[in-house]
Amino acid sequence: MTNAIYTGHCLCGDVKLEGRGDPRVDVCHCDMCLHWHGAPGMAVSFANGLSISTGEALILTFDSSEWATRSFCKKCGTTLFYKLKAKDEFSAQAGLFNLPDTVDISEHIFIDEKPGWYDFKGDAPRLTGAETLAKYAGDGSD
Amino acid sequence: MFIDVSVKDGDLRFESDSTLAWFESSKHARRGFCSVCGSSLFFKMKLNGAPWGVLAGTLDLPAGLEIGEEVFIDEKPDYYALAGERSHVTSAEMHARLKEALK
Numbered sequence: 001m002t003n004a005i006y007t008g009h010c011l012c013g014d015v016k017l018e019g020r021g022d023p024r025v026d027v028c029h030c031d032m033c034l035h036w037h038g039a040p041g042m043a044v045s046f047a048n049g050l051s052i053s054t055g056e057a058l059i060l061t062f063d064s065s066e067w068a069t070r071s072f073c074k075k076c077g078t079t080l081f082y083k084l085k086a087k088d089e090f091s092a093q094a095g096l097f098n099l100p101d102t103v104d105i106s107e108h109i110f111i112d113e114k115p116g117w118y119d120f121k122g123d124a125p126r127l128t129g130a131e132t133l134a135k136y137a138g139d140g141s142d
Numbered sequence: 143m144f145i146d147v148s149v150k151d152g153d154l155r156f157e158s159d160s161t162l163a164w165f166e167s168s169k170h171a172r173r174g175f176c177s178v179c180g181s182s183l184f185f186k187m188k189l190n191g192a193p194w195g196v197l198a199g200t201l202d203l204p205a206g207l208e209i210g211e212e213v214f215i216d217e218k219p220d221y222y223a224l225a226g227e228r229s230h231v232t233s234a235e236m237h238a239r240l241k242e243a244l245k
Contacts, residue, residue, distance in 0.1 A: 038197025072180025
């Protein structure tokens, strides 16, 4: 565990995010991530949390499902972060940050929604949508 | 990660573009996105007749397609790599291509 601080920014640079602690990168292949990013969603979360440092007024939030929202910079359109409504937890687009070379993909989720035109290298676990929900959605009590 | 499908200028038809927004991302190119949901849509060079680089995830593509080449490969971070063999193009080579296109 480290106390490193990572600063990320959108394409125009007006929204800046701060991630604290060890980063973890996961890849989501769900149809909604594909449509939003235009590509699989590579998400980073940080051991000690993520916050907005500047540009909050430029952030628009789209209510993308019953359980989550997706926020983007209204000036440059950069997809910024995904947030579960029931939790105060964000995961940001990994590409916003310069992450250390030691970071590897932890998990691929919703792998059964992945189209055939790409595949990732590496042997990180591949979870189907059902496996992802069983592992993370829990019983809704947390 | 940016994976795009090249569509000839004139071959892309909008059924609706009322929420389309553009960002001028450099002197030579702009990027389109949906101003309501933030979906990234396409990249377009400002050159006359330049093709649309439509983000692959926005399209329901036919089976059997494969990625043609990977560009700006030297700017790729270490935490991911795509599987499969194809040509890898560096940023220096891409800048040379851009220079040629702008002639």
